[in-house]
Amino acid sequence: MLHLLIFISRFALVILLAFYTYSCFAALRSGISEEQQDFLYFRQTACMYMFILIANGILYLSTFEEQVLVMLGMEMAFFIAVSLIYKHIYRNASLSVTNNMCMLLAISFIILTRLDIDKAYKQLVIAGISLAITCLIPFLVKKLKFLNRLTYVYAAVGILGLGLVAVAGSTSYGAKLSLSIGGFSIQPSEFIKILFVFFVAAMLYDAGNDRRKIEIATAVAGLHVLMLIASRDLGGAGIFLLTYLVMLYVSTQEPRFLLIGLALGAVGMVCAYFLFGHVRNRVMAWKNPLSVVDGAGYQISHSLFAIGTGGWFGSGLYQGMPEKIPVVEKDFVFSAISEELGGVFALCLIFICISCFLMFFNIAMQIHDRFYKLIALGLGTVYATQTFLTLGGVTKFIPSTGVTLPLVSYGGSSLMSTMILFAIIQGLYVMREEDGQ
Amino acid sequence: MRKRRQESPRRRGSINREFAIVTYGFLLLFLCMAGYFIYFVGYAGEDFIDSPYNPRLSQLSEHIIRGDILAADGTVLATSEVDDAQNETRVYPKGNEYAHIVGFSSNGMSGTELDANFQLLRSHSFFIEKIINELQERKNQGDAVVTSLDTALTDALYVGMANYEGAAVALDPETGKILAMVSKPDFDPNTIAQNWSYYTETGSSVLLNRAIQGQYPPGSTFKILTALEYLNEGGGMEDAFNCSGSYTYGDTTIHCYHNTVHGAQNFEEAFAHSCNSVFAEVGLSLDKSGMARLAKRLLFNRTLPTELKNVKKSSFSLKDADSGLVMRTAIGQGNTLVTPIHMAMIASAIANDGVLMEPSVIDHTQNDGGTLVRRYHPVRYGELFDESEVGILREMMRYVVTNGTGSKLYTDSYTAYGKTGTAEFSDNKSEAHSWFVGFAEQDEKKIAVAIVLERAGSGSEHAVPLARTMFDTYFR
Numbered sequence: 001m002l003h004l005l006i007f008i009s010r011f012a013l014v015i016l017l018a019f020y021t022y023s024c025f026a027a028l029r030s031g032i033s034e035e036q037q038d039f040l041y042f043r044q045t046a047c048m049y050m051f052i053l054i055a056n057g058i059l060y061l062s063t064f065e066e067q068v069l070v071m072l073g074m075e076m077a078f079f080i081a082v083s084l085i086y087k088h089i090y091r092n093a094s095l096s097v098t099n100n101m102c103m104l105l106a107i108s109f110i111i112l113t114r115l116d117i118d119k120a121y122k123q124l125v126i127a128g129i130s131l132a133i134t135c136l137i138p139f140l141v142k143k144l145k146f147l148n149r150l151t152y153v154y155a156a157v158g159i160l161g162l163g164l165v166a167v168a169g170s171t172s173y174g175a176k177l178s179l180s181i182g183g184f185s186i187q188p189s190e191f192i193k194i195l196f197v198f199f200v201a202a203m204l205y206d207a208g209n210d211r212r213k214i215e216i217a218t219a220v221a222g223l224h225v226l227m228l229i230a231s232r233d234l235g236g237a238g239i240f241l242l243t244y245l246v247m248l249y250v251s252t253q254e255p256r257f258l259l260i261g262l263a264l265g266a267v268g269m270v271c272a273y274f275l276f277g278h279v280r281n282r283v284m285a286w287k288n289p290l291s292v293v294d295g296a297g298y299q300i301s302h303s304l305f306a307i308g309t310g311g312w313f314g315s316g317l318y319q320g321m322p323e324k325i326p327v328v329e330k331d332f333v334f335s336a337i338s339e340e341l342g343g344v345f346a347l348c349l350i351f352i353c354i355s356c357f358l359m360f361f362n363i364a365m366q367i368h369d370r371f372y373k374l375i376a377l378g379l380g381t382v383y384a385t386q387t388f389l390t391l392g393g394v395t396k397f398i399p400s401t402g403v404t405l406p407l408v409s410y411g412g413s414s415l416m417s418t419m420i421l422f423a424i425i426q427g428l429y430v431m432r433e434e435d436g437q
Numbered sequence: 438m439r440k441r442r443q444e445s446p447r448r449r450g451s452i453n454r455e456f457a458i459v460t461y462g463f464l465l466l467f468l469c470m471a472g473y474f475i476y477f478v479g480y481a482g483e484d485f486i487d488s489p490y491n492p493r494l495s496q497l498s499e500h501i502i503r504g505d506i507l508a509a510d511g512t513v514l515a516t517s518e519v520d521d522a523q524n525e526t527r528v529y530p531k532g533n534e535y536a537h538i539v540g541f542s543s544n545g546m547s548g549t550e551l552d553a554n555f556q557l558l559r560s561h562s563f564f565i566e567k568i569i570n571e572l573q574e575r576k577n578q579g580d581a582v583v584t585s586l587d588t589a590l591t592d593a594l595y596v597g598m599a600n601y602e603g604a605a606v607a608l609d610p611e612t613g614k615i616l617a618m619v620s621k622p623d624f625d626p627n628t629i630a631q632n633w634s635y636y637t638e639t640g641s642s643v644l645l646n647r648a649i650q651g652q653y654p655p656g657s658t659f660k661i662l663t664a665l666e667y668l669n670e671g672g673g674m675e676d677a678f679n680c681s682g683s684y685t686y687g688d689t690t691i692h693c694y695h696n697t698v699h700g701a702q703n704f705e706e707a708f709a710h711s712c713n714s715v716f717a718e719v720g721l722s723l724d725k726s727g728m729a730r731l732a733k734r735l736l737f738n739r740t741l742p743t744e745l746k747n748v749k750k751s752s753f754s755l756k757d758a759d760s761g762l763v764m765r766t767a768i769g770q771g772n773t774l775v776t777p778i779h780m781a782m783i784a785s786a787i788a789n790d791g792v793l794m795e796p797s798v799i800d801h802t803q804n805d806g807g808t809l810v811r812r813y814h815p816v817r818y819g820e821l822f823d824e825s826e827v828g829i830l831r832e833m834m835r836y837v838v839t840n841g842t843g844s845k846l847y848t849d850s851y852t853a854y855g856k857t858g859t860a861e862f863s864d865n866k867s868e869a870h871s872w873f874v875g876f877a878e879q880d881e882k883k884i885a886v887a888i889v890l891e892r893a894g895s896g897s898e899h900a901v902p903l904a905r906t907m908f909d910t911y912f913r
Contacts, residue, residue: 362460
């Protein structure tokens with residue numbers, strides 16, 4: 001009987017997420033009334049709670065571990081707290097952004113519980129702490145009027161942080177990413193991404209086509225990118241580079257900056273290919289993972305085995321072998337999701353990520369103040385680029401760059417920085433809503 | 438009720454055009470990625486995950502009864518019997534006859550059991566049946582793999598090979614589908630586990646599928662290549678030669694079979710009579726690198742394009758060859774080694790207007806109710822011969838049947854083409870492998886074969902009659 005229950009609930013999870021994803025896009029349609037929109041967002045919330053209940057039910061019935069029930073209780077408390085903050089305290093917050101954040105976190109908690117319940121617990125605690133910290137951000141965004149004048153503070157902190165990692169960072173999987181401070185390991189680049197967006201926005205918002213300012217901004221941005229390359233964090237370098245180019249292009253309205261920048265980036269990639277062995281390995285693993293399955297292609301091969309064997313409807317929780325993929329809970333969490341919850345589910349996840357950045361860009365477009373407009377644009381680009389690099393990497397669409405899937409992958413720095421990013425977007429949205437009234 | 442502004446894009450301000458470009462740019466990237474993901478899960482993934490490195494495959498057998506392997510007409514070639522305790526026993530009703538092509542799945546895997554391992558361990562049973570199995574904690578029935586194997590043809594071939602060691606392959610030239618494949622000596626796959634240590638410890642070659650792994654000197658069948666190169670380098674079919682039963686250059690003498698003196702003949706007749714003297718002389722006149730290019734084009738020294746696993750390469754080399762080796766190579770001795778399937782592929786390409794179809798044995802898979810799951814479409818490798826080459830080769834190979842060593846294949850009911858071979862494999866000249874490589878057609882129906890019978894003697898006396906049996910059976 002248990003078999004049957006689990007068998008049926010697998011499809012229930014897919015259907016719930018498909019329904020949720022449909023609502024994301026239905027709410028974005030033009031000409032939809034406020035009541036309809038509110039109803040869609042309500043339906044999304046209902047889907048999310050049902051998802052948590054059913055998925056935790058399967059997890060419990062598969063393991064009979066009481067810790068799963070404790071997790072369920074904590075998850076419920078966490079999501080209710082999110083609702084209180086973003087639906088009742090910040091009444092003008094974007095429900096779309098809130099719901100997507102919750103849904104992505106819910107998927108993360110479920111798959112992490114499946115993979116390693118202790119990590120899931122840690123992730124949930126960090127999410128709670130992050131929520132407590134970030135709930136002040138929308139308020140601060142509104143109150144702190146001097147954010148656009150801290151230009152060089154952002155740059156100095158960012159470069160110092162990255163420099164520290166390049167010199168004293170600990171190496172994992174060929175890249176220097178993290179600093180150990182008092183037993184905690186943090187990844188400064190996750191937070192510096194946000195500071196970097198603030199720096200570029202502060203530099204460019206009133207620059208117009210002021211050559212000097214553009215030159216300084218470009219030099220500082222280049223320094224960031226070079227330091228990331230020195231730490232062998234190529235994914236990070238890509239995110240910073242593309243974010244800068246997009247912000248520069250939009251603020252100057254000069255397509256040639258974007259084109260020249262992309263061309264330089266391409267030349268850089270070719271150089272990196274010939275200069276660095278680890279880049280060549282990544283490319284080889286991308287071109288034919290099975291030819292280097294015992295080496296550089298191991299991770300991506302097993303990721304594709306997981307996705308392929310799972311098929312459209314997945315093997316069901318605990319029925320697959322996602323643990324065969326090294327660091328599956330971080331960079332390759334998407335493959336575990338696709339294997340056990342199914343390709344349709346994973347596809348919905350891709351579309352939720354799409355709806356996230358569409359919403360970010362949409363919010364950016366509607367802000368009048370150029371500084372905040374650029375911030376929203378920059379953060380949207382960071383999010384979209386990072387998501388693209390990680391999803392493209394694990395599905396072998398592009399060579400793997402080793403970045404995390406925001407809100408879903410395990411990792412404190414990544415989670416907290418993404419929650420900060422979402423909170424800033426909420427702050428901008430609230431500010432625009434209140435200005436507009 | 439609190440007021441909420443609509444969250445829909447509204448164009449305002451001057452830089453929103455750039456916003457639109459950025460938004461659509463990212464959207465396009467993501468949609469391409471989503472498309473690729475759909476392509477992978479729905480299509481490409483099937484092949485990718487069928488890898489020995491995928492640890493999930495061994496887990497599949499815990500939930501699924503290994504599916505049946507069937508011949509094209511539905512005859513069961515391999516099936517699994519399940520007892521009350523859900524233990525499986527693999528049974529091969531046809532025993533030794535299909536031992537090599539169907540293979541085995543204990544003590545490692547071989548043949549179709551290996552090639553179709555993944556398909557056999559997937560279940561596309563009707564979902565209600567799956568749910569019932571799930572409830573009763575029974576395994577689901579794996580999909581059946583339907584091969585292209587022709588039982589009548591295989592029977593005829595198996596009986597026709599009698600006690601000779603050797604191998605034979607028959608292909609459908611238009612699809613590359615394997616119609617029959619027999620290798621002897623063979624074994625009983627039903628008792629493979631019991632006899633395993635005997636087979637492996639005695640160094641016996643019983644487990645070797647000679648059709649794809651046996652590397653034989655091609656003998657005179659190689660003259661197909663020599664002749665083609667000669668004609669491509671400007672030679673003509675009507676060129677006149679004179680055979681005195683042997684040809685000597687330097688310190689090497691090449692003899693015709695049984696020292697037969699063929700006398701005055703043109704090139705086409707020399708091919709039909711398989712005259713070694715003429716071909717040794719012709720071989721010396723050829724451009725070595727041209728010959729090597731032709732061999733490379735015809736897939737020598739290369740992994741053969743086929744879904745079958747564990748296929749050996751054929752080898753050809755004229756590097757640093759002296760005149761003696763050049764002469765021996767021209768008549769198919771020398772260092773050249775071929776697998777029977779490779780020769781069958783060459784014949785099939787000639788039969789199929791020069792186009793080689795990749796050999797395959799899986800035609801389709803079906804669930805336990807007989808509903809089609811996936812059809813494996815023929816895969817085109819590419820052109821091995823151009824139109825004029827096909828014309829020349831067909832004419833010469835037909836002439837072998839009408840006026841030469843293949844005359845036993847002459848009949849009114851179909852048109853046969855081919856080349857015989859008698860391949861010496863040791864210094865003992867009295868022992869030779871008997872070869873035939875060719876094809877036959879009747880209306881739209883075609884078949885290409887390669888046969889090698891070890892130590893049988895001349896091709897025309899042993900391999901050709903077997904080819905006749907195969908063609909007669911196929912076109913009956």
